[in-house]
Amino acid sequence: MENVYVLGLDRTLDAEARVERLVHEHEARLARYLRRFINDRETALDLTQDVFFAAYRMLRTDPSRPLTAGWLYKTATNHAISLLRRQKRRGATVQLEDAGSAFRLDERSAESLDLQKALNALPHEQLACVMLTTYAGYSSAETGLILGLSADAVRQRVCRAMRSMRASMGVTA
Amino acid sequence: MSGHARFEALAGALLLNEAGERERAEFEAHARECARCAGDAASLGAGLREFVASAAARETWQPSVARDVSVRIAESRQKRVRFAVGSLGYAVAASIVLNVAFVSGFGGRAIEALRVAPEFRYATTQRLTLERRPPAVAAAPVSQYVDIRNAPARAFYVRAKSPQKKVYLAPLAPLQTPPDIAATLALWTDGDSTRRDVAVQFERRCEQVVDAGFATGEPCSGPTDR
Numbered sequence: 001m002e003n004v005y006v007l008g009l010d011r012t013l014d015a016e017a018r019v020e021r022l023v024h025e026h027e028a029r030l031a032r033y034l035r036r037f038i039n040d041r042e043t044a045l046d047l048t049q050d051v052f053f054a055a056y057r058m059l060r061t062d063p064s065r066p067l068t069a070g071w072l073y074k075t076a077t078n079h080a081i082s083l084l085r086r087q088k089r090r091g092a093t094v095q096l097e098d099a100g101s102a103f104r105l106d107e108r109s110a111e112s113l114d115l116q117k118a119l120n121a122l123p124h125e126q127l128a129c130v131m132l133t134t135y136a137g138y139s140s141a142e143t144g145l146i147l148g149l150s151a152d153a154v155r156q157r158v159c160r161a162m163r164s165m166r167a168s169m170g171v172t173a
Numbered sequence: 174m175s176g177h178a179r180f181e182a183l184a185g186a187l188l189l190n191e192a193g194e195r196e197r198a199e200f201e202a203h204a205r206e207c208a209r210c211a212g213d214a215a216s217l218g219a220g221l222r223e224f225v226a227s228a229a230a231r232e233t234w235q236p237s238v239a240r241d242v243s244v245r246i247a248e249s250r251q252k253r254v255r256f257a258v259g260s261l262g263y264a265v266a267a268s269i270v271l272n273v274a275f276v277s278g279f280g281g282r283a284i285e286a287l288r289v290a291p292e293f294r295y296a297t298t299q300r301l302t303l304e305r306r307p308p309a310v311a312a313a314p315v316s317q318y319v320d321i322r323n324a325p326a327r328a329f330y331v332r333a334k335s336p337q338k339k340v341y342l343a344p345l346a347p348l349q350t351p352p353d354i355a356a357t358l359a360l361w362t363d364g365d366s367t368r369r370d371v372a373v374q375f376e377r378r379c380e381q382v383v384d385a386g387f388a389t390g391e392p393c394s395g396p397t398d399r
Binding site: 045155 | 191225234236242243245246
């Protein structure tokens with residue numbers, strides 16, 4: 001159960017050293033998660049820095065507080081949802097061609113772009129459930145702990161999100 | 174959770190491979206009667222979840238934010254140090270200013286000036302009223318005056334303790350003029366001067382009584398006190 005895996009709990013290290021260890025272990029995975037979530041590479045990098053800096057501030061103010069991987073994903077998800085909501089209020093739209101530029105050349109496959117398009121069409125709550133369960137690999141119970149939902153609510157949102165994605169991507173049985 | 178929402182949750186559990194055999198059988202029994210859930214059941218075999226999960230494995234992007242995070246942490250530490258040093262500097266400067274002000278007496282005079290400052294009263298419907306208090310040093314202390322009507326008869330004058338050392342003469346009350354003791358005494362001439370000496374007159378009277386020969390040995394009564 002990865003969510004309860006305690007990170008950086010070595011009391012002999014200061015907050016900066018513990019954050020360095022966190023960054024070393026999770027930076028690539030967290031940045032890819034955020035890029036797929038918000039569909040922008042540079043913004044994903046900025047948000048990744050924000051998440052690790054928030055972890056540093058938390059460890060500096062309360063060194064005895066355990067820091068889990070779920071806390072990192074929860075903070076990243078909250079940051080991403082806040083950003084998407086701000087973009088929605090401002091009316092910012094991202095074209096699919098621009099969205100494709102956020103990926104490397106070897107990732108610009110048709111399936112990947114279709115997947116990104118289907119993910120972008122999801123409501124933020126369903127997107128968070130899908131990303132945490134299918135992309136980050138958390139169970140519905142762990143995702144419920146991260147998002148403050150029940151496991152059944154997470155499963156229900158995943159079901160509705162998959163239904164929407166199936167319609168968007170034209171997947172047939 | 175209501176009826177159909179529960180089957181949506183069951184479909185989600187099947188999608189995430191978290192459902193048991195009993196839950197799977199319950200959902201399939203419901204899907205045979207519900208067209209919408211039948212579509213969800215059909216999509217379970219599409220492998221959409223595996224496709225999304227495999228998208229993470231196919232990505233080759235290896236970003237690194239370690240250096241940026243370190244720079245940000247260092248900047249944060251420098252900001253904290255600057256803030257602490259700045260706060261300490263302001264506190265020391267304020268302490269020095271206050272000490273100098275009170276040692277030189279400026280602070281005390283300023284506080285005293287604030288005490289006699291005029292009061293401003295504001296009102297939304299009235300005119301502004303400026304009231305100035307009379308200076309504390311203008312009024313002379315009450316204890317420097319003596320009400321001569323209530324003064325005792327023998328109070329002849331009152332010397333004020335003011336810095337000017339003025340003497341306020343108080344006239345005697347007209348109906349309380351003390352009797353002139355000397356006027357009742359007879360003039361006694363001893364050859365050199367004429368005096369009105371009460372003691373000498375009584376001494377001579379006593380000698381005359383003794384010489385007359387009555388009430389010898391008894392002390393001679395002195396003059397009555399007036």
